Amino acid sequence: MKRGETSLLPLEDAREAALFFVVGALCFLAALAALTAKSTYGAARAWTAEVEGEYTISLSDAAPQDALAATLLVQSVEGVDGARLLSEAEISALLEPTFGSRGLPADLPVPRLIAVTAAPGAGDIGRALTETLDEAGYTAAVDSHSAWAGDVRRMLGTARIVALGIVALLASTAIAVIAFATHAALLARRDIVDVLHIAGARDRFIAGLFERRFWLLGLRAGTVGALVALASVALLIAIARSSGNRSGLLPELTLDFPDLAVLVITPVIAGLAARIAAGITVMRALKSVM
Amino acid sequence: MTQLRPDIFDEAAVRLDAVTLRYDASGEILSGIDLALKPGSFSFLTGASGAGKSSLLKLLYLARPPSTGEVSLFGRPTSRLTRDQLSAMRRRIGVVFQEFRLLGHLTAYENAALPLRVMGRKEAQYRADVEELLAWVGLGERMHKRPETLSGGEQQRVAIARAVVTQPDLLIADEPTGNVDPEMGARLMRLFIELNKRLGTTVIIASHDLGLVRQINAPVYHLANGLLVKNAPEPGKASRRRGDGIEIKEAE
Ligand SMILES: Nc1ncnc2c1ncn2[C@@H]1O[C@H](COP(=O)(O)OP(=O)(O)O)[C@@H](O)[C@H]1O
Ligand SMILES: [Mg+2]
Numbered sequence: 049m050k051r052g053e054t055s056l057l058p059l060e061d062a063r064e065a066a067l068f069f070v071v072g073a074l075c076f077l078a079a080l081a082a083l084t085a086k087s088t089y090g091a092a093r094a095w096t097a098e099v100e101g102e103y104t105i106s107l108s109d110a111a112p113q114d115a116l117a118a119t120l121l122v123q124s125v126e127g128v129d130g131a132r133l134l135s136e137a138e139i140s141a142l143l144e145p146t147f148g149s150r151g152l153p154a155d156l157p158v159p160r161l162i163a164v165t166a167a168p169g170a171g172d173i174g175r176a177l178t179e180t181l182d183e184a185g186y187t188a189a190v191d192s193h194s195a196w197a198g199d200v201r202r203m204l205g206t207a208r209i210v211a212l213g214i215v216a217l218l219a220s221t222a223i224a225v226i227a228f229a230t231h232a233a234l235l236a237r238r239d240i241v242d243v244l245h246i247a248g249a250r251d252r253f254i255a256g257l258f259e260r261r262f263w264l265l266g267l268r269a270g271t272v273g274a275l276v277a278l279a280s281v282a283l284l285i286a287i288a289r290s291s292g293n294r295s296g297l298l299p300e301l302t303l304d305f306p307d308l309a310v311l312v313i314t315p316v317i318a319g320l321a322a323r324i325a326a327g328i329t330v331m332r333a334l335k336s337v338m
Numbered sequence: 339m340t341q342l343r344p345d346i347f348d349e350a351a352v353r354l355d356a357v358t359l360r361y362d363a364s365g366e367i368l369s370g371i372d373l374a375l376k377p378g379s380f381s382f383l384t385g386a387s388g389a390g391k392s393s394l395l396k397l398l399y400l401a402r403p404p405s406t407g408e409v410s411l412f413g414r415p416t417s418r419l420t421r422d423q424l425s426a427m428r429r430r431i432g433v434v435f436q437e438f439r440l441l442g443h444l445t446a447y448e449n450a451a452l453p454l455r456v457m458g459r460k461e462a463q464y465r466a467d468v469e470e471l472l473a474w475v476g477l478g479e480r481m482h483k484r485p486e487t488l489s490g491g492e493q494q495r496v497a498i499a500r501a502v503v504t505q506p507d508l509l510i511a512d513e514p515t516g517n518v519d520p521e522m523g524a525r526l527m528r529l530f531i532e533l534n535k536r537l538g539t540t541v542i543i544a545s546h547d548l549g550l551v552r553q554i555n556a557p558v559y560h561l562a563n564g565l566l567v568k569n570a571p572e573p574g575k576a577s578r579r580r581g582d583g584i585e586i587k588e589a590e
Contacts, residue, residue: 053455053461054443054444054445054448056441056444056452056455058441058442058443059443239439239441240441242401242439243439243441243452244452244456245401245428246399246400246401246428246433247428247429247433247452247453247456248425248426248427248428248429248430248431248453248456248457249425249456250421250422250425251421251425253456337401337402338400338401338402338403338424
């Protein structure tokens with residue numbers, strides 16, 4: 049506003065404070081859904097990508113030297129980046145949750161495990177591994193991690209669609225609320241609208257007053273909502289970390305580009321929604337008078 | 339012999355042809371009104387309270403269309419104008435509302451300057467003029483006060499300042515002196531007469547204050563039962579009229 053020029057619309061009253069709160073809260077929820085969807089999906093993708101090229105081969109009834117020979121054989125299979133025979137200590141560590149720290153029962157036949165890493169871009173080498181080992185006469189089971197990594201990814205994909213749906217629902221609710229509130233504000237300001245109209249103000253001029261007012265309201269409420277959402281996500285991650293959860297699914301606590309995009313886009317969408325709703329409502333109301 | 343109507347009708351500042359008005363379910367407030375006001379004329383509209391004076395003026399300042407008939411301003415039938423053309427036409431009209439309709443959050447000065455802002459004028463250009471006008475209507479000291487802190491008469495003068503600030507081609511005033519003492523009433527009338535004489539503004543003033551109307555020598559249109567009758571000037575008083583001019587008669 050220019051120096052000394054009072055707005056033709058009165059400054060916000062209680063009604064606008066309530067609307068500010070509602071729009072801010074809706075933006076908070078929408079931004080929270082967007083940020084959660086984004087960071088969960090991002091973390092899951094990083095994790096599944098890491099796990100995708102990994103296979104575990106278990107050999108039953110294999111003598112130590114046979115296992116070593118099998119490992120060398122696996123290393124020669126096309127698309128294999130590395131293969132490593134796990135030591136007994138490693139296997140004990142893996143089985144510890146099941147059998148406790150006292151070690152394995154002496155009479156339990158312990159499988160030999162070979163950890164295989166596929167070369168990047170090699171595709172699925174599970175079948176090639178199985179065939180090679182079968183031909184060489186080993187009794188081997190090849191466990192491809194990608195199978196269940198895929199399940200995790202599909203589940204996360206569904207979760208993301210749900211989150212996007214929630215974002216869309218919240219955005220349309222915000223738009224409807226704003227349209228409703230604009231209508232109420234217009235009725236409350238009917239006196240001003242009438243005086244301006246009779247003074248010869250064009251419809252666009254009057255609509256512009258409301259558009260500017262509601263654009264700023266949406267922008268500010270959206271900024272507050274998005275900032276609070278970002279702070280909440282950061283707080284949740286910080287709490288999860290400090291409580292000792294080191295799961296690879298926890299997203300990094302960094303302000304990356306998508307976060308910033310959510311931070312910027314939420315207020316802009318809220319502002320635009322408010323502005324467009326205000327414009328349409330006012331123009332429509334004015335069309336009903338001469 | 340067929341003769342076209344005199345052109346004077348086409349250049350009337352205000353012209354009503356068979357205008358009727360009814361609000362929703364109610365009966366006819368105005369029933370078949372014809373009126374033609376020449377550019378630069380000065381007229382009164384009288385009638386009992388509830389006769390429909392304010393309703394008739396609403397048609398003139400384009401707040402609503404007539405139920406039937408045509409309202410033409412400045413030679414143009416308004417029913418055929420686009421919304422933007424109507425807005426442009428409204429800018430040529432100054433209105434003093436019976437209930438003032440000042441904006442409560444603006445100062446007297448800002449209220450008076452409102453039509454200029456609507457026109458897109460810059461404050462630096464109009465400030466001095468608006469201040470001078472407000473001083474003239476006796477609000478020099480109080481121009482930065484909000485309406486709620488002003489008396490009824492002061493608010494009325496702000497409303498009048500707002501109506502004349504653009505030096506409109508047509509001034510429509512609804513009971514503009516209803517809340518001021520006779521002295522201020524005469525002063526405000528002189529303002530309207532000045533506008534009429536100096537700028538050729540067409541003026542129409544609704545009033546049920548016959549005392550005020552009789553002080554000024556001007557045509558009087560009387561509204562009763564939805565019909566408009568033009569009063570002939572009272573005998574003896576017409577003689578005080580010089581040319582086309584308007585003057586305030588001396589107080590008796
Ligand atoms: N907006 C409206 N809706 C319905 N009736 C109205 C409206 N405005 C005025 N009236 C009615 O029209 C009649 C004339 O009113 P008005 O034009 O204000 O008369 P005046 O100005 O001469 O006192 C009154 O009976 C009034 O109740
Ligand atoms: Mg009236």
